[in-house]
Amino acid sequence: MSDFEGLTALVTGGASGIGRATADLLAERGATVAVLDLDPSTVGEPLTGHRADVTDDASVRAAVAAAVDGLGGLDVLINNAGVGAQGTVEANSDEEWHRVFDVNVLGMVRTARACLPHLRASAHAAIVNTCSIAATAGLPQRALYSATKGAVHSLTLAMAADHVREGIRVNCVNPGTVDTPWIGRLLNAADDPAAERAALEARQPTGRLVSAAEVAGAIAYLASPLSGATTGTALAVDGGMQGLRPRPESR
Numbered sequence: 323m324s325d326f327e328g329l330t331a332l333v334t335g336g337a338s339g340i341g342r343a344t345a346d347l348l349a350e351r352g353a354t355v356a357v358l359d360l361d362p363s364t365v366g367e368p369l370t371g372h373r374a375d376v377t378d379d380a381s382v383r384a385a386v387a388a389a390v391d392g393l394g395g396l397d398v399l400i401n402n403a404g405v406g407a408q409g410t411v412e413a414n415s416d417e418e419w420h421r422v423f424d425v426n427v428l429g430m431v432r433t434a435r436a437c438l439p440h441l442r443a444s445a446h447a448a449i450v451n452t453c454s455i456a457a458t459a460g461l462p463q464r465a466l467y468s469a470t471k472g473a474v475h476s477l478t479l480a481m482a483a484d485h486v487r488e489g490i491r492v493n494c495v496n497p498g499t500v501d502t503p504w505i506g507r508l509l510n511a512a513d514d515p516a517a518e519r520a521a522l523e524a525r526q527p528t529g530r531l532v533s534a535a536e537v538a539g540a541i542a543y544l545a546s547p548l549s550g551a552t553t554g555t556a557l558a559v560d561g562g563m564q565g566l567r568p569r570p571e572s573r
């Protein structure tokens with residue numbers, strides 16, 4: 323399929339995990355793709371990498387300007403860079419709350435702000451935000467992370483309303499637990515990584531983790547010009563975790 327032929331895309335957090343799988347898929351489907359990341363050193367042809375920290379407005383503006391210059395315009399923004407946080411509402415300091423909101427929410431705000439003037443010039447403009455099932459289901463030990471993703475969900479709806487008349491669609495994906503380097507780090511830090519992995523797998527009715535490629539497929543669906551009537555939606559990519567209540571298997 324080459325629905326992105328002739329289009330350009332920018333993927334934040336595109337050097338690893340979901341962002342990298344998305345950048346690769348959009349390129350496979352015909353887009354010219356730039357990646358914005360804290361560490362773009364692993365990004366190579368056909369992608370172009372730009373170093374930026376989404377918590378630093380000047381760095382985001384400079385990287386977006388350089389990326390758009392290289393791409394010759396911008397049709398698609400994938401707002402994906404994010405970090406995790408663990409614990410109940412008592413677990414993290416004010417500084418940590420500010421830091422994680424700064425990356426996960428304000429990072430998307432800064433990038434969208436820098437990209438909107440370019441997206442307005444596109445006939446197929448789309449933004450896809452990487453949200454999470456943590457926005458719509460109560461997960462234990464994820465108070466701070468969930469609060470940031472709830473904000474991303476609301477931001478997606480508000481932006482979709484603000485920009486619909488400008489021809490810019492805004493949607494988000496809500497992944498369950500995805501097998502990325504991030505989850506690898508989380509498992510390595512657990513007391514019993516195998517038991518932790520089994521618990522995460524069992525939480526999803528499919529009985530396995532979501533793959534980064536599966537999330538990339540959903541992001542590409544929302545970003546594609548073929549989805550021109552879809553805006554203001556949150557697409558679950560969670561192995562049924564949000565919507566299904568299967569009975570336990572009989573023993």
Ligand SMILES: NC(=O)c1ccc[n+]([C@@H]2O[C@H](COP(=O)([O-])OP(=O)(O)OC[C@H]3O[C@@H](n4cnc5c(N)ncnc54)[C@H](O)[C@@H]3O)[C@@H](O)[C@H]2O)c1
Nearest residue numbers: 335338339340360375376402403404454497499500502504
């Ligand atoms: N892995 C999961 O289970 C899962 C589930 C739901 C949602 N998500 C979301 O998916 C997104 C990507 O997660 P992933 O699992 O692919 O993680 P990952 O750690 O594999 O990749 C994240 C990328 O973001 C970059 N990044 C982090 N902070 C940045 C900053 N300040 N500026 C620029 N780049 C920065 C990192 O360098 C990295 O390349 C995040 O928004 C995360 O919240 C992940």
